[in-house]
Each structure stands twice: as C-alpha cells, then as structure tokens.
Amino acid sequence: MSKKERFRTEFIYENDELRAIRKKESKITRNIVRFFALIFTVVILCGGAYGYYYVSKSLKPVDVKQTQTVEVEIPTGSSVKQIAKILEDNKLIRNAKIFNFYIKFKNVAGFKAGFYQLSPSMDLDQILGQLADGGKDKSANVAKVVVREGETLTGIAEEVEKSTKYSKDDFMNKVQEQAFIDQLVQKFPRLFKDAQKAKNVRYFLEGYLFPATYDADESKTLQMIIEEMVAKTDSVLSKYYAKISQGDYNVHEILTMASLLEKEGYKLEDRQKIASVFYNRLQKNMMLQTDISVLYALGEHKEVVTLKDLEVNSPYNLYRNRGMGPGPFNSPSEEAILAAIDPAQTDYEYFVADVQTKEVYFAKTYEEHLALKAKYVDKE
Numbered sequence: 001m002s003k004k005e006r007f008r009t010e011f012i013y014e015n016d017e018l019r020a021i022r023k024k025e026s027k028i029t030r031n032i033v034r035f036f037a038l039i040f041t042v043v044i045l046c047g048g049a050y051g052y053y054y055v056s057k058s059l060k061p062v063d064v065k066q067t068q069t070v071e072v073e074i075p076t077g078s079s080v081k082q083i084a085k086i087l088e089d090n091k092l093i094r095n096a097k098i099f100n101f102y103i104k105f106k107n108v109a110g111f112k113a114g115f116y117q118l119s120p121s122m123d124l125d126q127i128l129g130q131l132a133d134g135g136k137d138k139s140a141n142v143a144k145v146v147v148r149e150g151e152t153l154t155g156i157a158e159e160v161e162k163s164t165k166y167s168k169d170d171f172m173n174k175v176q177e178q179a180f181i182d183q184l185v186q187k188f189p190r191l192f193k194d195a196q197k198a199k200n201v202r203y204f205l206e207g208y209l210f211p212a213t214y215d216a217d218e219s220k221t222l223q224m225i226i227e228e229m230v231a232k233t234d235s236v237l238s239k240y241y242a243k244i245s246q247g248d249y250n251v252h253e254i255l256t257m258a259s260l261l262e263k264e265g266y267k268l269e270d271r272q273k274i275a276s277v278f279y280n281r282l283q284k285n286m287m288l289q290t291d292i293s294v295l296y297a298l299g300e301h302k303e304v305v306t307l308k309d310l311e312v313n314s315p316y317n318l319y320r321n322r323g324m325g326p327g328p329f330n331s332p333s334e335e336a337i338l339a340a341i342d343p344a345q346t347d348y349e350y351f352v353a354d355v356q357t358k359e360v361y362f363a364k365t366y367e368e369h370l371a372l373k374a375k376y377v378d379k380e
Helices: 003-059 080-089 096-106 124-133 153-163 168-175 178-187 222-237 241-245 251-264 268-283 291-298 334-341 366-376
Strands: 070-074 114-118 144-146 213-215 350-353 360-363
Touching: 070 080, 080 096, 096 124, 114 124, 144 153, 153 168, 153 222, 168 178, 168 222, 178 222, 213 222, 222 334, 241 251, 251 268, 251 291, 251 334, 268 334, 268 350, 268 360, 350 366, 360 366
Parallel strands: none
Antiparallel strands: 070 114, 144 213, 350 360
C-alpha cells in the first residue's frame, strides 16, 4: 500500500470515529434536553396544581364550625385593599390578595361603610353580599343597660354599675338630686303631675324608669341615661293619659297599682283580675295585704315572708296601712300598666297563687279564700 492510500484510509477511519463520537454526544444532549423539558413541564404542572389548590382554599370559609360573629367597622372611604386587610386581620378571610383578585374577577363594587357582624364560617360571596347591603350606623358592642320588668330603683343602679363607668352610688345620688328631679318634672309634666303631690315616697323616680334596653356609650352622661328611661315611660303612657284622666285613679296611682300587679301575676288576664281584687278592696276600705309591699318595706328579697316581717314599720307595708302605698314598688311593664288601667269587672276580694304552676285562684269570700289557700298553697 502506497503512502497516499494509507493516509486516505486513516483519514476515513478518523472521520468515522469522530462521527460516532458526535452522534453519541448529540444523543446525550437530546436526552438532557428532554430530561430538563420533562422537569420543567412537571414543575409547571405542579405549580399550576398548587396554585389552583391555594386559590381554591383561599376562597373557602376560614372555619365552617365557627358561627359566632365578629363585629368589624368599615370606615367611610375605605379602599378594597383596606377592607381586605380589615377582614384578614379579624380572621374572616384567608388571604387579602386573593380577596382583591376575587373582587376584580367578580367585578364587584360599591361597598358601604358601617358596622358589620361577620362570621369565620361565611364564604367570600356571603361576606361580599353583606358589604354590598350595608352595615349598621352604630356598633352592637356599645354598652347596654337592661332595665328588667319589676326591677326596683336600687336594682337598676346595680345594672348601671355593671354596664357603664358609673357606680351604683353615682346612680342613686343622681336619681335623688333635687335639681335633676325638678328638670324632669318640668320636661314631663303629664308624667309627674301627680307624683309631686305624693307623700312619704322613698324615691321620687321609683317606677318611672321604664323596663327596656338602653344604649350607654361613653359619650352619654348618667343624666342622659336616666332621662332616656323616664322619656320611655312618658312615651308608653302617652297613649293612656286620656283614659287615665277619665278614671278614678291618677297616673301616679296607676303606676303604683301596676307595680303590684307586675309581681303578683304573670298573664294579662290574671293581672286584670288581681287588679279587680285590689280595687274592690280599696273601695271597701280593706287593706291590700300584699307581700310585695312588705318586701319593699324591708328593702330585701325573701322567699318566705314571716309574721314578724308583716310588722315592719313602713308606709309601704300594706299589711299595716290602708290604700295602695305612697308610690310604685318597682318599674312595671306596659302589660301591668294596662291591667291597672283596664281591670276585669269582678266581685272577687281574695286571690291565691300556686307558685309551682303559676295558676291564680280567686274567691269572693274569706271562707272560699281559706279553702283555696289550703288546697293550692298549704298543700304540702
């Protein structure tokens, strides 16, 4: 073999070897590209799946089992971002950013300022619905003073102390302040016209603070709170003033009678019959002899009134004094007031109540009364 032919053979051999190497390298490169393409695809798919899961979860309620509401205030002029932060801070939504995106996606607008009662169990659509409807002008968390039916003035003072910054002593001092009483008399002349003439009254405003729930926010003075209670009584009685003026008893006496009926009966029908008993006894100059008067005279609550208790020396003790007493014994409800204004027409002079069943039994004579007492009161 000549030198030229040997060179040509070696050249061909080297080219074949290079092509084989390059082919192998090319295959490795393609495999690497495919591998990274696969990895990239997996990452994209996983990221998409995670993103979908993340968004879906963010749209769900924070806690479906937590139905207790949380009050939030949306100030006037709040942006969507600000509203979202308020909701997220109060743990009512999972994610403020998702909330913003969801609002844009739903094309929702026109949220209203106010106080809202929202729950972690609500989904975004429910929350958006409430925000669109509008909230309340006042917070539901404002302090409330509850005057219960049949509550005494000292009992109301205790409620005020529990619910406001004012003490029981503050309240009792205020309701006995003559300058304040004079202002109320001048402002509500129909209500207090007859109360001014009453003698031996323990507290002038006893019975004149109507049973209801009153707002007592920080801006209200004690005088404002009490005046609201008086104004409520005047408002309720305004529809009865004309009828009372045509009857035998004035406003002060009606409230006094109503305060007894409040504690003696539970149903309107029973209270009207009890009113007839009391009025019948008054007309015959008989003492009313009600334990309610004794307890008020004692200034304490007792389950059982003893014979010794009946001897308490007080103008409010209707076992020792005729008439219905100097003034109201508590704050009566409108139903009790109505019973005092519109009593049943009966010949009854006695009644007993079964404390267990709350049924009331009436009698015309003392003998009938004793029989009912033995059957329903002394049965044990």
